[in-house]
Amino acid sequence: MIIYLLSALVLAIVLYHSFIWKPLDTSILYKHQPYLLFGHRGSPLHEPENTIASFQRAITDGCNAIELDVHRSRDGHFVVFHDDTLERTSNGTGRVAEHTLTELKALNAATEWEGRQEQIPTLQEVVDALPDTTIFNFEIKNFSFFSVQHTELELVRFIRENKMRDRVILSSFNPLSIWRVKISDPRIFTALLWFNPSILSLRHPLGVHLAHPDLFHPCEENMNWGVKFWSRVKNIPMHVWVVNDEEKMKTFAVDPMIKGIMTDNAKLLVETIGHKLH
Numbered sequence: 001m002i003i004y005l006l007s008a009l010v011l012a013i014v015l016y017h018s019f020i021w022k023p024l025d026t027s028i029l030y031k032h033q034p035y036l037l038f039g040h041r042g043s044p045l046h047e048p049e050n051t052i053a054s055f056q057r058a059i060t061d062g063c064n065a066i067e068l069d070v071h072r073s074r075d076g077h078f079v080v081f082h083d084d085t086l087e088r089t090s091n092g093t094g095r096v097a098e099h100t101l102t103e104l105k106a107l108n109a110a111t112e113w114e115g116r117q118e119q120i121p122t123l124q125e126v127v128d129a130l131p132d133t134t135i136f137n138f139e140i141k142n143f144s145f146f147s148v149q150h151t152e153l154e155l156v157r158f159i160r161e162n163k164m165r166d167r168v169i170l171s172s173f174n175p176l177s178i179w180r181v182k183i184s185d186p187r188i189f190t191a192l193l194w195f196n197p198s199i200l201s202l203r204h205p206l207g208v209h210l211a212h213p214d215l216f217h218p219c220e221e222n223m224n225w226g227v228k229f230w231s232r233v234k235n236i237p238m239h240v241w242v243v244n245d246e247e248k249m250k251t252f253a254v255d256p257m258i259k260g261i262m263t264d265n266a267k268l269l270v271e272t273i274g275h276k277l278h
Contacts, residue, residue: 023236024214026189028166029135035253035276036065036135036260040242041082043266048110049089050080051118052129062270064277065135067241067262070123072151077101078123078158081109084141088112090120127162136164137191137217137239137262140172152180156188175211182212191239194218194227217241217262220248231257246272 029036039058046061047054055066069082074097081104086092092099092107101122110116121129127136142151152170159168170181171191178190192213208230216238218227223240231238239260240252246268252258253273263269 021212021234023212023234024187024189026214026237029169029189030259032133033064033135033277035273036239037063037266037269037274037277038065038067038135038137038239038241038260038262039063039266040067040262040264041069042066044264046267048113048116048118050082050121051109052121052126053118055126055130058266059130059134061266062274062277063266064133065137065260066126066130067137067139068123068126069139069141070151070155071096071141072154073101073104074098075100076154078155079104080121080123080126082141123158124162127164133167135167135169137169137171139193140170140174140177142172142174142177152177153184156181156184159188160185169215171215171217175208178211178213189214191215191217193241194222215239220252223252228257244268249273 039055041049042051042054043057043061044054047057050068058066068080071079071081073079079096081096085095086107089112090107090109091111104120107120108117109120110118138155140151140155155170159165165188169189169191171193172178173193173195175192178192181188181190190213192208192211194216214236216227216231216236218238218240220240220243230236237259238257239262240258241262243249243252243261243263244265249261249269249272252261253276261269
């Protein structure tokens with residue numbers, strides 16, 4: 001009996017993936033730029049990460065896309081910051097989500113840079129500071145089964161209000177976050193961050209069976225048969241992170257399913273494969 005049930009489950013999954021799961025057509029992301037060069041947290045080798053200065057530096061150096069990390073403050077504002085806690089890159093302490101926007105704005109987000117003073121920006125400030133042709137990847141920093149603050153739903157609203165559905169990708173390690181985005185607005189582009197931790201982790205790529213994303217964002221070390229298989233079977237483009245080596249940039253750039261690369265070194269990326277923008 002158990003064998004029959006398992007066989008039926010496997011068959012249902014195969015049929016769903018084959019006939020029902022239809023990724024969005026993401027070609028509009030590449031309408032004005034055939035290849036996406038992402039500044040990962042901006043240009044963190046040259047400016048403090050996830051700051052306005054860092055994002056502007058990546059664009060100045062030739063990137064046409066920006067990857068950033070989104071948290072919600074205690075009073076519901078979207079702020080751009082990578083870690084769950086403040087200690088590594090700011091002079092604050094504790095979790096980002098436990099502070100109000102006013103409290104976060106009072107901090108220095110560049111404590112790793114001697115003599116520098118930078119604020120933690122809001123998501124709106126970042127969008128307003130960059131050209132309206134910029135492609136964005138907003139990474140949702142949420143690893144829980146249940147989203148208490150409904151981050152995904154508010155991000156969907158943010159994208160709608162800013163009329164930027166055609167140039168934003170919402171990505172996450174958490175397949176449930178992607179699923180919630182799809183339920184809220186199936187026309188918004190989503191990407192699963194492809195990583196290979198424990199089988200018991202929400203970050204495991206088995207989450208693809210729940211998320212059904214439109215794009216894959218594999219770690220450069222996890223460009224394995226699994227992500228390549230689904231990419232080709234479902235015609236899903238890939239953007240690889242974080243690639244800081246020149247030879248790896250060149251290698252990934254010749255794969256027809258890879259449509260973008262994320263890097264900490266925007267200048268090197270543009271100098272190495274900037275020709276793909278033309």
